[in-house]
Amino acid sequence: MSERTVAVLGAGTMGELVLAGLLRGGHPAGRALATARRPERAEQLRATHGVRVVGNAAAAAEADVLAIGVKPQDADALLTEIRDSVRPGTLVISLCAGLTTAFFARRLPEGTPVVRVMTNTPALAGAAISAISPGAHATDEHVALAEELFRPLGAVLRVPEKQQDAVTAVSGSGPAYVYLFVEAMIEAGVLLGLPRATARELAVQTALGSATMLRESGEHPVTLREAVTSPGGTTAAALAELERHGLRAAVLDALGAARDRATSLAQQNT
Ligand SMILES: NC(=O)C1=CN([C@@H]2O[C@H](COP(=O)(O)OP(=O)(O)OC[C@H]3O[C@@H](n4cnc5c(N)ncnc54)[C@H](OP(=O)(O)O)[C@@H]3O)[C@@H](O)[C@H]2O)C=CC1
Numbered sequence: 422m423s424e425r426t427v428a429v430l431g432a433g434t435m436g437e438l439v440l441a442g443l444l445r446g447g448h449p450a451g452r453a454l455a456t457a458r459r460p461e462r463a464e465q466l467r468a469t470h471g472v473r474v475v476g477n478a479a480a481a482a483e484a485d486v487l488a489i490g491v492k493p494q495d496a497d498a499l500l501t502e503i504r505d506s507v508r509p510g511t512l513v514i515s516l517c518a519g520l521t522t523a524f525f526a527r528r529l530p531e532g533t534p535v536v537r538v539m540t541n542t543p544a545l546a547g548a549a550i551s552a553i554s555p556g557a558h559a560t561d562e563h564v565a566l567a568e569e570l571f572r573p574l575g576a577v578l579r580v581p582e583k584q585q586d587a588v589t590a591v592s593g594s595g596p597a598y599v600y601l602f603v604e605a606m607i608e609a610g611v612l613l614g615l616p617r618a619t620a621r622e623l624a625v626q627t628a629l630g631s632a633t634m635l636r637e638s639g640e641h642p643v644t645l646r647e648a649v650t651s652p653g654g655t656t657a658a659a660l661a662e663l664e665r666h667g668l669r670a671a672v673l674d675a676l677g678a679a680r681d682r683a684t685s686l687a688q689q690n691t
């Protein structure tokens with residue numbers, strides 16, 4: 422990867438995480454480009470990362486790998502802008518929720534390899550999970566390049582493209598559900614009389630410890646939950662309330678809504 426020039430087109434929240442991961446992984450700043458819509462954002466990217474920030478067409482003409490970090494609704498305009506500048510063989514990597522590799526292929530020169538990636542914001546802590554799917558013209562080598570780009574952000578895995586909307590519902594949007602649950606635990610702790618800082622420390626460390634247990638023990642969540650739940654105890658009392666309020670059904674419906682939204686983003690942007 423280090424001998425290739427990588428451009429992040431639309432370096433917002435996710436695009437900047439990809440750029441930062443690339444540079445953290447030792448990629449030379451001289452071979453990294455970024456684009457932005459607002460001049461103040463361009464300046465911020467230059468100052469923070471020491472990369473060149475150029476126009477979209479100039480970046481597309483120079484780079485060997487283009488990571489597309491704009492919102493799905495902005496992708497069509499961006500692709501129209503770069504179409505005539507993309508060189509044959511340039512690898513295009515989409516970060517966009519919902520949009521298919523076919524959406525990109527239709528708007529790029531014939532044969533352009535496209536790889537679709539769904540990552541998530543824990544990338545900031547090197548703890549993302551990035552799910553990678555090749556499009557029609559993408560080879561194993563292209564997928565390997567995408568894996569190299571996303572590995573500094575955290576874990577990577579390959580999934581068939583037809584699973585990407587479900588992946589988006591579970592892990593792309595997933596951090597927001599976890600933050601909401603932790604936020605609710607903090608508020609509940611405050612309601613029970615704990616100082617806010619104490620409630621926060623307890624809730625955050627409990628989320629971290631539980632996630633670590635899930636990963637390192639390899640046990641099913643049910644087994645770990647049962648180990649916490651004493652007969653007639655406090656946990657059973659709490660879990661009964663969560664079930665009574667329909668937590669499980671709410672999660673099923675929520676992730677279904679996220680998946681449907683991803684699918685409709687694709688339908689609105691064919
Ligand atoms: N946020 C998340 O947790 C995740 C997001 N994604 C996907 O990543 C993509 C980006 O999301 P996110 O980073 O949150 O969004 P942001 O709004 O933070 O980033 C998008 C960036 O694209 C820039 N932009 C838009 N149009 C152009 C253009 N024509 N030329 C140059 N720059 C442009 C915007 O500039 P400006 O700021 O000036 O408008 C903005 O900086 C989306 O497609 C989303 O589906 C995927 C996984 C997780």
Ligand SMILES: O=C(O)[C@@H]1CCC=N1
Nearest residue numbers: 518589592593594595
């Ligand atoms: O909310 C969104 O649409 C984006 C995609 C996944 C996470 N954030």
